[in-house]
Amino acid sequence: AQRVTQPEKLLSVFKGAPVELKCNYSYSGSPELFWYVQYSRQRLQLLLRHISRESIKGFTADLNKGETSFHLKKPFAQEEDSAMYYCASDSNYQLIWGAGTKLIIKP
Amino acid sequence: NAGVMQNPRHLVRRRGQEARLRCSPMKGHSHVYWYRQLPEEGLKFMVYLQKENIIDESGMPKERFSAEFPKEGPSILRIQQVVRGDSAAYFCASSTSKDGSNSEQFFGPGTRLTVL
Numbered sequence: 001a002q003r004v005t006q007p008e009k010l011l012s013v014f015k016g017a018p019v020e021l022k023c024n025y026s027y028s029g030s031p032e033l034f035w036y037v038q039y040s041r042q043r044l045q046l047l048l049r050h051i052s053r054e055s056i057k058g059f060t061a062d063l064n065k066g067e068t069s070f071h072l073k074k075p076f077a078q079e080e081d082s083a084m085y086y087c088a089s090d091s092n093y094q095l096i097w098g099a100g101t102k103l104i105i106k107p
Numbered sequence: 108n109a110g111v112m113q114n115p116r117h118l119v120r121r122r123g124q125e126a127r128l129r130c131s132p133m134k135g136h137s138h139v140y141w142y143r144q145l146p147e148e149g150l151k152f153m154v155y156l157q158k159e160n161i162i163d164e165s166g167m168p169k170e171r172f173s174a175e176f177p178k179e180g181p182s183i184l185r186i187q188q189v190v191r192g193d194s195a196a197y198f199c200a201s202s203t204s205k206d207g208s209n210s211e212q213f214f215g216p217g218t219r220l221t222v223l
Binding site for chain 2: 036
């Protein structure tokens, strides 16, 4: 079965430090991968998807098929980045979700 | 566009009662997805619906759970004879594309169900 693993439940870094949120997937085909974010008291929203190859709010994520990873990175964390981050992989029209990582940016 | 609407935001039920969760998709969206999130876990797919059709209900428990998306009105997720294990956050998402996986899913704020 397709799985998405986010090994860290909680990640705490200082403002200005680099951030890397890990995501690994298991899928034999060509997956489409997403990062969703949920800020405090807001609804879940799409942050970025690998096919668009965009940088959103300074975040990037590269699909590494050899390592089956899709880690989310930002070189300099900002306090407003504090949120829950979810990695997801598509399976037809279903999204398979990781358990999420809570990112806390310390001032 | 008000976005995906879900109501109620919080629902408390006693064991054995019925729970009805409503989801109004974004304007122009005809594809609805329901997810369940148990504490400390990620979202789990339950069901995918289009207007008047259930496309995939493979993630939904076979008993007590049902979903519909009528021609008029919101999508309804119905849980009969609730048990404590049904306590969770239930999220609805909607999209435009026929192939939902290539179209962004927009999420509602969720309904938090508590079963006493």
